[in-house]
Amino acid sequence: xxxxxxxxAGFFGAxxxxxxxxxxxxxxxxxxxxxxxxxxxxxxxxxWFTFKLVHKYSISAKWKAALGTGFxxxxxxxxxxxxxxxxxxxxxSLFLGILYIFLSISGGLLLSNLGFSLGKGGQTA
Amino acid sequence: MKLTLFHIxxxxxxxxxxxxxxxxxxxxxxxxxxFKLPVAxxxxxxxxxxxxxxxxxxxxxxxIYLWLGVGLxxxxxxxxxxxxxxxxxxxxxxxxxxxIYNVVSYGGxxxxxxxxxxLGRLYI
Numbered sequence: 444x445x446x447x448x449x450x451x452a453g454f455f456g457a458x459x460x461x462x463x464x465x466x467x468x469x470x471x472x473x474x475x476x477x478x479x480x481x482x483x484x485x486x487x488x489x490x491w492f493t494f495k496l497v498h499k500y501s502i503s504a505k506w507k508a509a510l511g512t513g514f515x516x517x518x519x520x521x522x523x524x525x526x527x528x529x530x531x532x533x534x535x536s537l538f539l540g541i542l543y544i545f546l547s548i549s550g551g552l553l554l555s556n557l558g559f560s561l562g563k564g565g566q567t568a
Numbered sequence: 569m570k571l572t573l574f575h576i577x578x579x580x581x582x583x584x585x586x587x588x589x590x591x592x593x594x595x596x597x598x599x600x601x602x603f604k605l606p607v608a609x610x611x612x613x614x615x616x617x618x619x620x621x622x623x624x625x626x627x628x629x630x631x632i633y634l635w636l637g638v639g640l641x642x643x644x645x646x647x648x649x650x651x652x653x654x655x656x657x658x659x660x661x662x663x664x665x666x667x668i669y670n671v672v673s674y675g676g677x678x679x680x681x682x683x684x685x686x687l688g689r690l691y692i
Contacts, residue, residue, distance in 0.1 A: 446588050446591065446592065449587050449588055449591045450584040450585070450587055450588040451584065452587065453583045453584050453585075453586060453587020453588065453643045454580040454581065454583050454584040454587075455580070455583075456583060456587065456643065457579050457580055457582060457583020457584075457586065457587075457638070457639050457642055457643045458576050458577075458579050458580040458583065460579075460638075460642065461575070461576060461579040461634070461638055461639075462576065464638075482647040482648070485647060485648040486647065486648045486651040486652070488648065489648035489649065489651075489652050490648075490651070490652050490655060493652060508591065511649075512587070512590070512591050512594070512649070513587045513591065515648050516587060516590060516643070516646040516648060516649050517583045517586060517587045517642070517643035517646070518648070519646055519647035519648040519649075520641075520642040520643070520645050520646065520647055521613040521616065521617065521645035521646060521647050521650060521673075521677060522613070522616035522617045522619070522620040522621075522641045522642060522644070522645040522677075522681070523620065523638075523641075523642055523645075524647065524677070525613075525617035525620070525621070525677040525678055525680070525681035526617065526620045526621050526624050526681045526685070528678055528681070529621060529678065529681045529682050529685055530624065530685075532682075533685075544674060544678075547647075548670065548674065551647060551650075551651040551654075552651060552654055552655065552658075554651075555648070555651035555652050555654065555655045556655050556658070559652075559655050559659070
């Protein structure tokens with residue numbers, strides 16, 4: 444049964460990613476801002492959610508799987524990041540491709556760490 | 569691409585299946601094996617990068633891409649869990665594994681996405 448909840452949450456996570464992508468999409472801009480934005484936001488949310496809500500309010504495993512793995516997990520994406528980088532390289536934008544990877548690596552870790560710290564802080568306070 | 573309910577539903581239905589697939593693999597791998605590396609996330613991310621690369625290489629129709637690309641493969645792979653696992657390795661001071669995990673994820677993801685893309689290009 445938990446699989447169905449993960450799937451339903453994944454439905455909403457993926458849809459929201461697509462809708463945000465459409466709003467942030469700009470044909471004149473050569474850089475995948477939309478994927479970067481949802482990935483960074485999701486990294487913060489998952490870490491914060493995992494350490495704040497789950498540890499503090501001891502949410503059930505079902506809700507943790509649905510909201511964390513299903514919703515936020517599907518909201519963010521790795522395959523699109525890989526393919527967008529390859530497409531940037533194919534177009535000859537070596538610099539933008541490397542910048543994209545660099546921002547994803549460092550920004551993702553930074554925001555995940557921020558969510559972790561804020562979540563943990565709330566727990567001990 | 570435009571914002572219509574049909575397009576959102578296509579992405580959502582793909583996301584439904586992708587999230588279940590990713591969850592099932594992580595449950596299976598974590599129950600059967602214990603690796604030092606978060607292998608389940610690594611597998612889905614690398615396999616998903618290959619599959620999406622192939623779809624982009626083949627230039628599948630827009631509706632198929634929204635369903636299987638943006639929805640299914642987009643949700644099958646994940647960035648937030650990958651980063652959280654990285655932070656957990658950092659907190660546990662497992663620096664060697666942290667570096668290996670990042671290098672293999674990004675290196676493998678890009679390589680497989682390129683291989684999928686190049687393979688897909690052969691068909692058009």
